[in-house]
Amino acid sequence: MKSRHIDLAFAATERSLSISQDETVLQVLIKHKIPIKHACLNGVCGVCLTPLLAGEIDYGQQQPRGLNQKELAQGYFLPCIARCQSDITIAEPKVKVR
Numbered sequence: 001m002k003s004r005h006i007d008l009a010f011a012a013t014e015r016s017l018s019i020s021q022d023e024t025v026l027q028v029l030i031k032h033k034i035p036i037k038h039a040c041l042n043g044v045c046g047v048c049l050t051p052l053l054a055g056e057i058d059y060g061q062q063q064p065r066g067l068n069q070k071e072l073a074q075g076y077f078l079p080c081i082a083r084c085q086s087d088i089t090i091a092e093p094k095v096k097v098r
């Protein structure tokens, strides 16, 4: 199975994580203990909102209902339902973990 990479473009944690085709971006971030808030895990609540700086993601059969038009236009995506179509680069998730 082909693996891709998630590049983290946050100042303090710049690094690259491997992701396989059957994993969501959120699963990989959690596995590597990258701080990201999450709740519904099905693209509805919008809590996991994260900026996608480069690359392509795919939501498969699921709909990113937690994302409004403005957030979409600003390049945000929902890692809880997103799988990588290419290597991607993300910025720090929008909602801070306290």
Ligand code: FES
Binding pocket: 037, 038, 039, 040, 041, 042, 043, 044, 045, 046, 047, 048, 049, 066, 078, 079, 080, 081
């Ligand atoms: S955790 Fe709810 S939209 Fe991602």
